[in-house]
Amino acid sequence: MRLAARLAAAALAAVALFALVAPAGAQEEPGSTVPSIELSGEISPATASWIGTALSDAEDEDAPLVIIRLDTPGGLDSSMREIVKDILAAPMPVVVYVYPSGARAGSAGVFITQAGDVAAMAPETNIGSASPITSSGDDIGGTLGRKITNDASAYVRALATTHGRNPDLAERMVREATNVSASEALDAGLIDLIAPDQPALLSDLDGFEVKGPKRTTLDTTGYSVSERDMPFRFDLLQILVNPNIAYLLLLVGMLGIALEAAAPGTIIPGALGGTALVLGLIGTLQLPVAAIGIVLLVAAVALFIAEAHLPTGGFLGIAGIAALIAGGLLLFDPGDDGPTVSPWVAVPVAIVLGGGLLFVGGRVLRARRQGFRTGEDELLGSVVRVRTEIDPVGQVFAEGALWRARASGGEAIPVGSEVRIEEIDGLTLVVAPTDGGGERRS
Structure with a gap:
């Protein structure tokens, strides 16, 4: 929910910016x-x-x-x-x-x-x-x-x-x-x-x-x-309808959202990604878009998210980069002399941004896993606060970060409730409503 709210706020900010720079309509007599x-x-x-x-x-x-x-x-x-x-x-x-x-x-x-x-x-x-x-x-x-x-x-x-x-x-x-x-x-x-x-x-x-x-x-x-x-x-729209600019904005937007989804709580990637995505869509929708290009870009984002949660030694990440490149080259219908994304833009940008996302996302996940391994004994039994409703899965704030959590009894636990960490299942904390005891850790 927080991710959706941040993306919605970024979208509204981008639309507001576009509206503010619109001509006032005043003309000479x-x-x-x-x-x-x-x-x-x-x-x-x-x-x-x-x-x-x-x-x-x-x-x-x-x-x-x-x-x-x-x-x-x-x-x-x-x-x-x-x-x-x-x-x-x-x-x-x-x-x-x-x-x-x-x-x-x-x-x-x-x-x-x-x-x-x-x-x-x-x-x-x-x-x-x-x-x-x-x-x-x-x-x-x-x-x-x-x-x-x-x-x-x-x-x-x-x-x-x-x-x-x-x-x-x-x-x-x-x-x-x-x-x-x-x-x-x-x-x-x-x-x-x-x-x-x-x-x-x-x-x-x-x-x-x-x-x-x-x-x-x-x-x-x-x-x-x-x-x-x-x-x-x-003038702004003239920049946004450049197919290379539109592709770059879509890419930054999608990858920013993917990073936010892979590592919830980072905030900045999601906000910047949402803004870039809205601006990219403003330009893209003025051009003849090919459905296959959009499908490939969305598939690329899904592959990056999957790589973050199901590490495959980079296989899914490489497939995601390939999908980014193909999606860029096929994003627009060239028609007779229609717009196309330059290969000199699509290929290096996809490699740099896609590779950067995999690197950053991997570092974040490794840091979290390391934190769990070294602090598991300290986390077990500690009391933390629910940040997004657990029904059946939500998020809690522990050790300075947001973590995925589920209730041990399968019950719904509202936002703001205090829960005790009973078990650590991979990257998921298994929690239960507190009875008031335990050491507070958030």
Whole structure:
């Protein structure tokens, strides 16, 4: 019960932390401003969620148009498509602006740029290299590679055509990994504008005729830019949805709980493990999880606990480490280009953490057994206090530590009761309710 309470407290603390860093929701007064939404870093479930939230806020404010400041090397195909859908579904024109100078619209950024009702870039920026690859950076060969490439080519071509841009160059960025500068993109008709900064962009947009489904003539007279940077909540989620980070947090969480279960009363491993587990789940549940990976990780924890209570010379522990490695490598469904845990993370982390758990757990158990061997005569007959209800098994506090205990008569003994140690059965104390005599040892 105490372990469950500590884990619940750790979980509540982690959730509270995540809630505290959530955006307060306060926005500038609508009516004379154009929201400028930050979209930087890898395209992930976190950035997709942020763009959806920001566009919804802009709609609630009746914004005349929205600017998305883009700087990305690329990211997940599924998250990119979610962002594209949100841009296309937005009721107001959306300007995708590759900004500031030195920024890029790589890979998934090409699709997002072409989805914009207006595509703009700052000087000294570039766009392209949208060929599909795996999340680990490897090429996708064979029939699967052709299927994914053809699908992506048709998608970007449709986006460019809809907005009156150059579909051929957009398609070459997918098939040939073509990459061009802002001026080359403008000359080729892949983008609509080049502007050095946001005030200049807003000025250039005045009178601009938007092509495509949201056909209109923009009027930006009297408007100013209101920057909306990604809040810390989404920055934190961006870290947590990294598959390597998610795996590491899950591993630390599960092993911390396993150590607490193997050596009750240590407290810190259980508390830290519970917090890490909650944070790991927050990130993991945003990604395509494979059931087999979860099963293997849970099996690994069970093997470690079994090794702690039923020493097998390390056999179960080694099997647990192997299950940790396999569980990490199979934790996420890679799909077409989905996330995967790097083998360079899964293997050494599992060996170090798993081996460390076995070492620490073994030392704790050996110390306890030694304590029993050397102090058995002193413990027998001593009076101790019940810490968790004995029904039929619970815990008592003896010699400065919590110990497993069972009642000699099989009766239930409530928390706080004093009991006498009558027998020592391995690592279990056999106790009976006290009649008031005996030497107190707790």
